[in-house]
Amino acid sequence: MIKETPNPPGSETDTDPASPYESLDSKKFHEAAERALDHYLNPAALKEAKTPRKPSTMFMVAPDMDSExxxxxxxxxMASASVMLSDFADLLEGPHRNKALGIAQVVMLGELAVNRALDNIDPKG
Known part of the structure; x- marks a missing residue:
């Protein structure tokens, strides 16, 4: 004899019975997968579908600022970041200290590059 069991509560889905998606989450997953595939396999379609991004103006550099x-x-x-990273590295030990010192070195190299670019600019007369 087979005992009939009622459907557990919450087993009904909010989707159309003819829909290939089991739930709304699977539909979102499918849409995300399509976006990812378009991103890698068909970037032109992604660009056509997207509206141009408008950058936030909350932290905007004034457009009339000179390069110098x-x-x-x-x-x-960058000099401030380098000092902060060096101070922070002093508080660490082992591999974490090495990572912080490595980041500080990269910042310092960037600072040197910016200094050289600053040296190459003719000062205003």
């Missing part, structure tokens, strides 16, 4: 001022500010920011 921008480079000087970048140099100061």
């Amino acid at each position: 001022s921008l480079l000087a500010n970048a140099c100061e920011s």
